[in-house]
Amino acid sequence: MTTTPQCIWPLAATLGEGPVWHPVEQMLYFVDIKGHKLHRCDAQGEHRQTWDMPDETGFALPAQAGGFVCGLAGKLVHFDPATGEFTSVTQFEADRPGNRLNDGHVAHDGAVWFGSMDNAEAAASGALYRYDGTALTQHDDGIIITNGPAFSPDRQTFYHTDTFGKTVYAFDVTADGTLANKRVFATIEAPGWPDGSAVDSAGNVWVAVFRGARVLCYSPAGELLQTIAFPVPNITKIAFGGPDLKTAFATTATKGLTDEERAVAPLAGGVFAFPVDVPGLPQHMIGFIK
Template identity: 80%
Template sequence: MTTAPTCIWPLGATLGEGPVWHPAEGALYFVDIKGHQLHRCDATGGDRKTWQMPGEAGFVLPAQDGGFICGLPGRLLHFDPATEAFTPVTTFEADRPGNRLNDGGVAHDGALWFGSMDNAEAAASGALYRYDGALTRHDDGIVITNGPAFSPDRQTLYHTDTLGKVVHAFDVQPDGTLANKRVFVTIAGSGYPDGTAVDSAGDVWIALFGGARVERYSPAGELLEAVQFPVPNVTKIAFGGPDLKTAFATTAAKGLTDEQLAAAPLAGGLFAFAVATPGLPQHLINFGK
């Protein structure tokens, strides 16, 4: 049974995002994009540590050879938490200076998938990319990108057009390209679809920014469940814990008025709740070097 979310770290992040469970460490990492910070804690919210990022990091994802790949505006960096050293990986989108990166995920083959977005949240300058040592663009013309996440059979990729309130599905071709873009779900209620996670049954969990909930959909797009939160802006969940049956959820205080913050004092906190079906194991980035 899904339990009610509880706040395990009331840190008041401006834009908490990108939770990721690090299986080898038994720890959760997540970012505060607008706070330029990377946070780490254990499954209970304890053993906390924070690092400053050199800009707005949309995601920080673990790498096979150690450390993390960080997505910052127009570039990817490798970060070594032990030395706190950043090493350049690649640059891109020099022609889109108003963009930043927003959300990312790792495919079973170690490739990094991520999206860019207009930092002013107005221009349709965001795109979906794959990086495996070479950069390829797979979708374009989106104001705020979110996701991406893969089905358990690796045949479907889910990617979100947040302002359009639509989550799209793509067929993943054998060569890693995408085909057959189609609407998976359109959010009918309050809030905008933010980060996405998929569990081992193939159900798709979508966080609702401004909707105070996370919704779970079947692979056929049927709404199965809505998990209510005591804060308005839920940004993404990640499955973790030893059995992958804990959902960790990041939230954001961004955009809330003083009155709204007073009514939701845990806004920007890290939450956790139990789920019946475990998530999928976290893949590690491997560019084949």
């Protein structure tokens, strides 16, 4: 096997993000935040389908009852691809009108963890939230761009990224489900900034590097194990999928690239895939949509 990433869909997304492997459909879903799109394809990049979204959408996460919970500016909505219908789930951050939602993750209990960010990428107005269908709770704050919420396989450690701070943090997960003991897990050296994260079944933490043309794999102890080089600069996040969860799918972006940079990296904004030795964790489904 080669770990050289192969482009399976050269769609030139402005800000491809949030890849998620749908465990029932066995299909890959991802968004183009700035393009207001939700995309779907199979593991080979075929059987492609695209839906228009009403606003910048940070993530689209599968619900057990069908459809997706999507993160739009100041709210979560449920989207039914079969009907095209959007239904409000909850609203928040009315006092932070410059924010939008960014990265999200479904926990084992069906709750969604997600972060907000300043859409102008200047103010430290981003926060980390958990929503379980009843209560919205805040677990971190004061971040310009939040990213990479993810749990360890034993659910005892939670990871969250401060992109502009170039730092991935780890937290202990307490018995009541809150976070404690925030600490530095990894600091990303130049070039680039840490973007979305994913955790595999061995507890290794995979971090996409925006403007860094690579994905980094860290052991649970924070040791750098592997670097996967990409032929494009802006890697945004990976998701493990395929029938054995041993394919890593990566979204990328053209955002911020000059004409010269795009000419050198014509596959920028495409979706890539590469094989991994350790399978990923199964994708959980949101449980609070009835």
